[in-house]
Amino acid sequence: MLPQVLAIPAAMLLVIFTFIILTPFVLNPANGSSKKLPPGPKPLPIIGNLHILGKLPHRTLETLATKYGPIMSLKLGQVPVVVVSSPEIAKLILKTHDLVFANRPKVQVVETLSYGRKGLVFTEYGGYWRNVRKLCSLQLLSASKVEMFGPLRKKELGMLVNTLKKASDSCEVVDLSQLIGEFAENITFNMILGRSKDNRFDLKGLIHEIMFLVGAFNLADYVPILGTFDLQGLKRRTKKASKAIDEALEHIINDHDHPSSAEFPQDNKDFIDILLSYINQPMDPHDHEQRHVVGRTNIKAIILDLIAGSYDTSSIAIEWAMSELLKNSRIMKKLQNEIEGLVGMNRQVEENDLKKLPYLDMVVKEILRLYPVGPFLVPHESTEDVTINGYFIEKNTRIMVNAWAIGRDPRVWLENNDMFFPERFENNDVDFKGHDFRLIPFGSGRRGCPGMNMGLTTIKITIAQLVHCFSWELPLGMTPENLDMTEEFRLSIPRSKHLLCRPTYRLLSDD
Numbered sequence: 001m002l003p004q005v006l007a008i009p010a011a012m013l014l015v016i017f018t019f020i021i022l023t024p025f026v027l028n029p030a031n032g033s034s035k036k037l038p039p040g041p042k043p044l045p046i047i048g049n050l051h052i053l054g055k056l057p058h059r060t061l062e063t064l065a066t067k068y069g070p071i072m073s074l075k076l077g078q079v080p081v082v083v084v085s086s087p088e089i090a091k092l093i094l095k096t097h098d099l100v101f102a103n104r105p106k107v108q109v110v111e112t113l114s115y116g117r118k119g120l121v122f123t124e125y126g127g128y129w130r131n132v133r134k135l136c137s138l139q140l141l142s143a144s145k146v147e148m149f150g151p152l153r154k155k156e157l158g159m160l161v162n163t164l165k166k167a168s169d170s171c172e173v174v175d176l177s178q179l180i181g182e183f184a185e186n187i188t189f190n191m192i193l194g195r196s197k198d199n200r201f202d203l204k205g206l207i208h209e210i211m212f213l214v215g216a217f218n219l220a221d222y223v224p225i226l227g228t229f230d231l232q233g234l235k236r237r238t239k240k241a242s243k244a245i246d247e248a249l250e251h252i253i254n255d256h257d258h259p260s261s262a263e264f265p266q267d268n269k270d271f272i273d274i275l276l277s278y279i280n281q282p283m284d285p286h287d288h289e290q291r292h293v294v295g296r297t298n299i300k301a302i303i304l305d306l307i308a309g310s311y312d313t314s315s316i317a318i319e320w321a322m323s324e325l326l327k328n329s330r331i332m333k334k335l336q337n338e339i340e341g342l343v344g345m346n347r348q349v350e351e352n353d354l355k356k357l358p359y360l361d362m363v364v365k366e367i368l369r370l371y372p373v374g375p376f377l378v379p380h381e382s383t384e385d386v387t388i389n390g391y392f393i394e395k396n397t398r399i400m401v402n403a404w405a406i407g408r409d410p411r412v413w414l415e416n417n418d419m420f421f422p423e424r425f426e427n428n429d430v431d432f433k434g435h436d437f438r439l440i441p442f443g444s445g446r447r448g449c450p451g452m453n454m455g456l457t458t459i460k461i462t463i464a465q466l467v468h469c470f471s472w473e474l475p476l477g478m479t480p481e482n483l484d485m486t487e488e489f490r491l492s493i494p495r496s497k498h499l500l501c502r503p504t505y506r507l508l509s510d511d
Contacts, residue, residue: 035392038082040064040073046223048075056489058375061085062405071389077222079105081398085405087412087437090444092388093380093399094437098445101380105398107221109213112238113245115297119305121378125446131283131292132302137450139278140271140306146454149191150351152268153458156186160462161348161469168505173475177319177498180462184315187458192306193252194270201248209241210304211311215491249300271306275299310451313373314458316494320371321363321463323499324420326472327480331422335359339468345508349464351457360464362422364456365439368432369413370420372441373455375404375493380447403440404493412438470503 043049054060061083070086102125110122123129160183167174189196218234220227256272278294325332338359380399410417430436434444442449487493
């Protein structure tokens with residue numbers, strides 16, 4: 001993963017350069033290989049190219065790619081990295097040589113939090129991962145399960161609409177970023193854990209801490225010899241968070257095991273209910289060689305990975321969509337007209353309406369082009385030496401696909417590549433499901449996001465409902481031209497400032 005915090009304190013630099021003086025053997029000597037490596041900026045001793053990434057690495061690396069090309073070498077500390085910035089090279093990595101790059105790099109924080117990588121997202125490629133992937137795809141994230149959670153989405157979305165309607169009645173400005181974030185959190189927690197809060201522990205606070213730790217820059221991941229020092233305190237903080245979330249998950253699993261005595265009885269099945277129905281059974285009954293069995297540790301690891309993979313991805317996409325629609329009244333009106341023509345003004349949008357709203361599809365595609373769920377996807381790692389586009393990539397090299405740069409590549413999107421213009425998807429077959437490498441916000445191949453359909457359903461119904469039920473204005477004195485659209489860099493790329501706006505309810509009757 002790329003660092004969330006890239007500034008290295010002076011004390012850490014002092015320790016690093018002490019190692020340069022006292023232990024020169026930590027430097028990787030040139031191996032004398034004559035094989036052609038991808039071009040890239042020259043690294044410094046020990047820290048490599050970490051110093052050049054800046055606060056928005058996806059933008060920095062896009063700029064560097066214009067100089068060094070769409071396949072570029074970096075050294076992050078002592079970790080060799082190849083950055084991919086074009087659809088053609090992404091296709092070679094994620095399709096042609098998919099098996100070679102199917103692994104995930106080992107990251108210290110993830111290793112601790114995911115019970116030794118027993119989950120799905122960050123687990124190393126192999127038989128165990130295949131079994132977990134199959135279990136999750138068939139039992140948790142299938143089309144039938146997406147439909148099963150429709151009533152939950154409708155309930156939570158109805159509560160959000162009611163909150164905004166009250167604000168409309170009072171002519172209040174709302175913090176839409178916060179409201180969308182809370183809405184998406186509630187869906188995630190209820191769908192996976194069966195509850196959005198628990199008086200016995202701060203569930204959301206624990207997940208916020210875990211998400212920070214997973215996205216934080218851990219120097220030990222890039223300069224392994226410093227791992228024993230825990231200079232940033234991340235190891236101690238991770239152990240504390242891991243213990244706390246394990247205790248919380250144990251309580252929740254026990255509640256599901258003994259529903260009659262649970263503080264929060266469950267009326268509908270959630271992910272834990274589904275996984276517990278397979279407890280002590282093989283993950284894949286047809287795999288007679290591996291025979292990986294579903295146990296409590298596996299359940300906890302899978303649950304945490306699913307939360308991490310879905311936690312703020314939908315809310316950030318919705319937030320950017322509303323931001324762009326507020327800046328572009330023509331597109332907002334066109335989308336409202338499409339929805340109004342289908343459902344009228346006497347009812348809200350239902351999920352079965354979504355497939356009949358082609359312009360909504362274009363809007364969502366355009367948002368995910370400009371603001372992919374993760375700017376670098378989840379990193380891959382090569383399992384063997386391989387040659388890509390004439391360049392040698394060594395085994396155990398970390399691969400970072402700059403989906404943000406690919407989505408704005410002027411060679412692909414021609415003029416107005418940075419402009420929000422959904423009509424660019426009219427009458428073409430570009431999709432975002434991993435088949436067309438011009439648009440890969442959910443990745444592609446073996447390690448593509450299995451929860452894509454679940455996420456897209458939430459994104460589409462929420463945007464449709466917010467646009468249909470309300471007209472939107474920026475706070476008094478703010479024009480669309482001066483709406484701040486800068487982003488932060490984390491595992492995802494949220495707005496740097498919350499989106500404030502004023503809703504006006506526009507339906508003719510209450511649903």
